[in-house]
Amino acid sequence: MKRLATICLVLVLAAVLSLPAAASVPGELLIWTDGERAPVLTEVAKSFVGEYGITVRIQELPFGDIRDNLAIVAPTGEGPDIIIGAHDWLGQLVTDGLIEPIDIEDPSLFLSSGLDAFTWGGQYYGIPYAIESIGLFYNKDLVGEDGVKSFEELIEISEGLQAQGIYGLVLPQPDPYHTFPFFSILGGYVFGMDDQGVLDPLDVGLANEGGVAGFEFFQELMDAGIIARATPYDTMMSLFKEGQAATMMTGPWAFGDVRAAGVNYGFTQIPSYKGQYGKPFLGAQGFMVSSFSENKMLANIFLNEFVATTETMLAIYEGDPRPTAFLPAAEIINEDPDMRGVMEAASTAVPMPAIPAMNSVWTAWSDAIELVINQQSTPKAAIENAVELIVQTIKDSM
Amino acid sequence: MEVGKLIKIIFLGVLNVVFIWTALFLYSSQAYWVLLLLLLGAALVNFVFISEKAYPYRYLLPATFFMVLLVVYPIVYTVYISLTNYGTGNILSKEQAVAQLQERSILDTEAGNYAYQAYRDGQGQLHFVFTSPGGELFLGYAGGLTPVQEGDPRLVELEGFTELTRADLVRATNEISALSFSLDEGRQLRMRNINSFGVYRQQYEYYPERDELLDLETGTTYRSVQGYFQAPDGTRLTPGFREVIGFQNFRKLFTNPQVTGPFLRVFVWTIQWALLSVGCTFAVGLFLALLLNDPHLRFRRFYRSVLILPYAVPAFISALIWRGLFHTELGVINQILKATIGSGVPWLQDPVWAKVALVILNLWLGFPYMMIVCLGALQSINSEMYEAAVVDGASTWQQFYHITLPLLMVSVAPLLIASFSFNFNNFSVIYLLTRGRPPIVNAQTPAGHTDILISYTYRLAFESGRGVDYGLASAVTLVIFLITGAITFLNFRFTGALEEVRKNV
Amino acid sequence: MYRKHSFFRALWRHAVLLFFVVFALFPILWVISASFNPANTLVGQRLIPSNPSLDNYREIFTSEQYPIALWIKNSVVIGLITSTLVVILTAFAAYAFSRFRFKGRRTGLFASLLIQVFPQMLAAVSIYLLVLSIGRLVPALGINTHAGLIMVYLGGAMGVNAWLMKGYFDTIPSSLEESAMIDGASPFQAFYMIILPLARPILAVIFLLQFIGTYSELILASVLISSSEKYTLAVGLQLFIHDQYASRWGVFAAASVLGALPIVLLFMFLQKYLVTGLTTGAVKG
Numbered sequence A: 001m002k003r004l005a006t007i008c009l010v011l012v013l014a015a016v017l018s019l020p021a022a023a024s025v026p027g028e029l030l031i032w033t034d035g036e037r038a039p040v041l042t043e044v045a046k047s048f049v050g051e052y053g054i055t056v057r058i059q060e061l062p063f064g065d066i067r068d069n070l071a072i073v074a075p076t077g078e079g080p081d082i083i084i085g086a087h088d089w090l091g092q093l094v095t096d097g098l099i100e101p102i103d104i105e106d107p108s109l110f111l112s113s114g115l116d117a118f119t120w121g122g123q124y125y126g127i128p129y130a131i132e133s134i135g136l137f138y139n140k141d142l143v144g145e146d147g148v149k150s151f152e153e154l155i156e157i158s159e160g161l162q163a164q165g166i167y168g169l170v171l172p173q174p175d176p177y178h179t180f181p182f183f184s185i186l187g188g189y190v191f192g193m194d195d196q197g198v199l200d201p202l203d204v205g206l207a208n209e210g211g212v213a214g215f216e217f218f219q220e221l222m223d224a225g226i227i228a229r230a231t232p233y234d235t236m237m238s239l240f241k242e243g244q245a246a247t248m249m250t251g252p253w254a255f256g257d258v259r260a261a262g263v264n265y266g267f268t269q270i271p272s273y274k275g276q277y278g279k280p281f282l283g284a285q286g287f288m289v290s291s292f293s294e295n296k297m298l299a300n301i302f303l304n305e306f307v308a309t310t311e312t313m314l315a316i317y318e319g320d321p322r323p324t325a326f327l328p329a330a331e332i333i334n335e336d337p338d339m340r341g342v343m344e345a346a347s348t349a350v351p352m353p354a355i356p357a358m359n360s361v362w363t364a365w366s367d368a369i370e371l372v373i374n375q376q377s378t379p380k381a382a383i384e385n386a387v388e389l390i391v392q393t394i395k396d397s398m
Numbered sequence B: 001m002e003v004g005k006l007i008k009i010i011f012l013g014v015l016n017v018v019f020i021w022t023a024l025f026l027y028s029s030q031a032y033w034v035l036l037l038l039l040l041g042a043a044l045v046n047f048v049f050i051s052e053k054a055y056p057y058r059y060l061l062p063a064t065f066f067m068v069l070l071v072v073y074p075i076v077y078t079v080y081i082s083l084t085n086y087g088t089g090n091i092l093s094k095e096q097a098v099a100q101l102q103e104r105s106i107l108d109t110e111a112g113n114y115a116y117q118a119y120r121d122g123q124g125q126l127h128f129v130f131t132s133p134g135g136e137l138f139l140g141y142a143g144g145l146t147p148v149q150e151g152d153p154r155l156v157e158l159e160g161f162t163e164l165t166r167a168d169l170v171r172a173t174n175e176i177s178a179l180s181f182s183l184d185e186g187r188q189l190r191m192r193n194i195n196s197f198g199v200y201r202q203q204y205e206y207y208p209e210r211d212e213l214l215d216l217e218t219g220t221t222y223r224s225v226q227g228y229f230q231a232p233d234g235t236r237l238t239p240g241f242r243e244v245i246g247f248q249n250f251r252k253l254f255t256n257p258q259v260t261g262p263f264l265r266v267f268v269w270t271i272q273w274a275l276l277s278v279g280c281t282f283a284v285g286l287f288l289a290l291l292l293n294d295p296h297l298r299f300r301r302f303y304r305s306v307l308i309l310p311y312a313v314p315a316f317i318s319a320l321i322w323r324g325l326f327h328t329e330l331g332v333i334n335q336i337l338k339a340t341i342g343s344g345v346p347w348l349q350d351p352v353w354a355k356v357a358l359v360i361l362n363l364w365l366g367f368p369y370m371m372i373v374c375l376g377a378l379q380s381i382n383s384e385m386y387e388a389a390v391v392d393g394a395s396t397w398q399q400f401y402h403i404t405l406p407l408l409m410v411s412v413a414p415l416l417i418a419s420f421s422f423n424f425n426n427f428s429v430i431y432l433l434t435r436g437r438p439p440i441v442n443a444q445t446p447a448g449h450t451d452i453l454i455s456y457t458y459r460l461a462f463e464s465g466r467g468v469d470y471g472l473a474s475a476v477t478l479v480i481f482l483i484t485g486a487i488t489f490l491n492f493r494f495t496g497a498l499e500e501v502r503k504n505v
Numbered sequence C: 001m002y003r004k005h006s007f008f009r010a011l012w013r014h015a016v017l018l019f020f021v022v023f024a025l026f027p028i029l030w031v032i033s034a035s036f037n038p039a040n041t042l043v044g045q046r047l048i049p050s051n052p053s054l055d056n057y058r059e060i061f062t063s064e065q066y067p068i069a070l071w072i073k074n075s076v077v078i079g080l081i082t083s084t085l086v087v088i089l090t091a092f093a094a095y096a097f098s099r100f101r102f103k104g105r106r107t108g109l110f111a112s113l114l115i116q117v118f119p120q121m122l123a124a125v126s127i128y129l130l131v132l133s134i135g136r137l138v139p140a141l142g143i144n145t146h147a148g149l150i151m152v153y154l155g156g157a158m159g160v161n162a163w164l165m166k167g168y169f170d171t172i173p174s175s176l177e178e179s180a181m182i183d184g185a186s187p188f189q190a191f192y193m194i195i196l197p198l199a200r201p202i203l204a205v206i207f208l209l210q211f212i213g214t215y216s217e218l219i220l221a222s223v224l225i226s227s228s229e230k231y232t233l234a235v236g237l238q239l240f241i242h243d244q245y246a247s248r249w250g251v252f253a254a255a256s257v258l259g260a261l262p263i264v265l266l267f268m269f270l271q272k273y274l275v276t277g278l279t280t281g282a283v284k285g
Helices: A002-017 A038-052 A063-076 A087-095 A112-117 A151-162 A176-184 A209-223 A233-241 A252-260 A296-307 A310-319 A327-333 A337-347 A356-360 A362-373 A379-396 B003-028 B032-050 B052-082 B094-103 B153-158 B166-171 B173-177 B248-255 B257-292 B300-307 B315-325 B332-341 B351-379 B383-391 B396-424 B427-433 B453-463 B470-504 C002-035 C055-062 C068-099 C105-115 C120-137 C146-154 C160-170 C175-182 C187-198 C200-216 C219-224 C233-241 C245-282
Strands: A029-033 A056-060 A082-086 A127-132 A135-139 A167-170 A191-193 A199-204 A245-250 A265-268 A281-290 B105-107 B114-120 B126-131 B137-141 B144-148 B180-184 B187-193 B196-202 B204-207 B212-215 B221-225 B228-230
Touching: A029 A038, A029 A063, A029 A296, A038 A056, A038 A296, A038 A310, A038 B166, A063 A082, A063 A087, A063 C120, A082 A087, A082 A296, A087 A281, A087 A356, A112 A127, A112 A281, A127 A296, A127 A310, A127 A337, A135 A252, A135 A337, A151 A167, A151 A209, A151 A245, A167 A233, A176 A209, A176 A245, A176 A362, A199 A379, A209 A362, A209 A379, A233 A245, A233 A252, A233 C245, A245 A252, A252 A265, A252 A337, A265 A337, A281 A296, A296 A310, A296 B173, A296 B187, A310 A327, A356 A362, A356 A379, A362 A379, B003 B032, B003 C120, B032 B052, B052 B470, B052 C068, B052 C105, B052 C120, B052 C146, B094 B204, B105 B187, B126 B153, B137 B153, B144 B153, B144 B180, B166 B173, B173 B187, B180 B196, B248 B257, B248 B470, B257 B300, B257 B351, B257 B396, B257 B453, B257 C002, B300 B351, B300 C002, B315 B351, B315 B427, B315 C002, B315 C233, B315 C245, B351 B396, B351 B427, B351 C002, B383 B396, B396 B470, B427 B453, B453 B470, B453 C120, B470 C105, B470 C120, C002 C245, C055 C068, C055 C245, C068 C105, C068 C146, C068 C160, C068 C187, C068 C200, C068 C233, C068 C245, C105 C160, C120 C146, C120 C219, C146 C219, C160 C200, C175 C187, C187 C200, C200 C233, C200 C245, C219 C233, C233 C245
Parallel strands: A029 A056, A029 A082, A167 A245
Antiparallel strands: A082 A281, A127 A281, A135 A245, A135 A265, A191 A199, B105 B196, B114 B126, B114 B196, B126 B137, B137 B144, B180 B187, B187 B196, B204 B212, B212 B221, B221 B228
């Protein structure tokens, strides 16, 4: 009985090690997308079938699951040919061998920063369809039609508003992504570039002179009551919507909410300080090709001919209004002042680093911000500790 | 033949058809090991249903089948994974990584693009005419290239074949992109996009005997080390691959201070959490049960029905509701506190208060269950014992301590231990109320102050910002399994012992 | 003298009980009140909403982006099917453990108890791949199907459930079946016609416990189900309210009320079995 059990166990183990890779169908394209882009892609698929007779299947997944699911499923052969994804996934996806370089027929049709975001080792790994960065929402009733152009201006205006119990600025906290402009405005950066134009994971510049100065400025604004302390995203929204905050620093995803609340708002770029513009992170979303695809060339054709068109890009924009990275479509879309504002905001943005080392940055950085918000540490000490920890973590994982 | 036997034969017949069908599928998928298992299983099932001696096993088969498939197999898989480095950076199998690296070719951009025409002859074979950037013509067929001049008879021959239109090219893309034509010393012509072919050079060559990869451009040799191909100077090639690394994950778990530190803290809190949960719910539940057990009390049924209500609300809904109630800025609890004692409490932001919030939530969720159980157990205690004790002059406290408690513990102890075990792994409550936050600073692995082992492991495997580490997560999973298994094991030993005590009372 | 004493004793007892009544009821009442409050934010909540309306409930049934009513239906259906199947599977197994003497009886029961202690949710990757493979053979049981999810839950059927049921079966004297079998009934018929009816309390308890467990299960459901209209309530609600407390509280409250309803109803329906089932089965008699 025992022997039988051991034999069975061994067999099970062996079976585990040899799960077969059934072919993902050659001659057919499978696309993984999220609920927002699925309807558009389904329509595009129909045209593709019509023109070439090649089936395109669309599978819907929650956006956040696509990257990790690809890692699990693609090597088994059950994976998709094309996925949508965020540019900062490149680090993991490329180093895990999960995506292929893409041949873009006409790069001049795209916003260069969008293409940059999808460049790795000098090759394009994705076709961008949307770019975004955070910017400044402002309440026109409180700060006027043109909003606030510099932090010096904001400080002045806030002094008047404080008497009414209104905050000058709110942003989600503690959130490094949203707080980055304060670090970058005076010269801080996450990863420096080496002489080959590749990001150097051991050159972390958050705690350099500019970074510390910016972080201290952030704390000053909080201490002066201009920035509300410890406001998570939904509290921030509440305050701005109720008119308790003159400006709000967040991204275009908030348009819907703000409009629905009936606030008389405007959207523009992050204010400047001492003449330097605040640089938020640029995020890009795009289409990528799986390296386990049996139809790589076909995928390239589909993307270049059917997706990189004004029609499709406009349809994608309509399904989920994010600023487009496709220039011909941008001309039409930017008639909308909000979209124009977002492009403005993105013009001073810096692509979020996509190298795998970026993953090691968030937690320690966020903790440093939290400590400063809770007044448990000085900005200099907090961010220096965080950077030490980050560099150590990166070294350990190399 | 009686109905029963007929049914049995039909049932077995259907099962066997399913086995055969699955076997064929597995055979065509080349999953030979699974096929073997299936055949063994089929033999077993048939034996059980035919042999009279195996009659009892027929009742066990359905439940056991599901358990083996969906619990035992994942356990085995987890054991396997815990011995590998499977995780971000090491996702592919070695063969896949090698295949990818070998496929990697460098596009010679200076050589330019070659335009082409494709033709299909009578036997369905593809012929190509390439035009180099310099205007030279080449005939491409069966992997070979032949330079030709305008007017060459072979070019004329092509006009008899079917020229592929653009649509045809798209449909034949897979076929065409698989072709390559030798240009010269290690350079190949391959499809670059729908309009042209490009010149490619292979970058790596793999030598299986030495398990090494040679970079054909730079001449560097890469050796296979711990899931990566590594050069002598330490640089690693990506992609990495998953490899069995033995007990390294376990070693890391117990010796690497940046992993052990948070792990121990989480472990200690997990035990505290389970003890506090059981302790508080039991204390309150028992207390209420004692109050409600009093036959002189009025409105007993009202109290009982109302106090049981929290148990009827699904735990995940309750956790989410309480999260809203504990909201620092806008939650009701802080509103009330602000109104009464002047300030709120940073419930979910402060490490200590977050723990308090969790205990309060779990108390709310759990006291009704304990109350019912204690009520039931109290009612089964023979009232004659109390009468005897009163006669002997025992006080209420003495009655409680010497009669109620011991007899209560006999019935309730196993449930208490089970509750400890349940709370030890109570993922939902922790995850939904605090997600394990507030975070522990300076931890290399993402651990929070309110993380218990299971939520910590979950975040390690599935939510880690720095990529997932399935190997380490599987190791921790097995540790959790061992601990809770041991608790369960002890529970049943203990219960057995208590049973003896009860019989002697 | 005695009466006065009695009065104070009664007073403090009622005071304590009322305190716990408030503790138990206050979140529930608050949520019910919020569900009728059209303001939908956490800000400025009162116990009795100033202008009650059914807006939030309407939103649950009509929202396209968050089809909460559909999620509730999914959870109920999956819960009912899973619990029924689990009760059947477990009853068979428990009968064997209770009535038959066979090799591996004690070790089998013990082993299945220990095996079930394994936190299945942490093996989500292996289960995902497994269901993926099964889905190739039988598409109806693959990823993103309710049937596949139910199948995974059935893996956890045997275990504590079987032990509780066996304990209860043990309390039913076997003389009843013996006399039936003398009259020519097969063991199966004895099981079906005698034991099962008598075991109603424990069957009800297992059904209820399993339903509650399945209804609340979060991780496996979120791993295996990927399209929004197939989510269970646990998965969907969690995504819906994540970090959006301030602005979605009203709809969330309505969803909580409706979402808790199936279990509350089932609970009241099966309440009488609960106490007996829990204590009798647990204590091997």
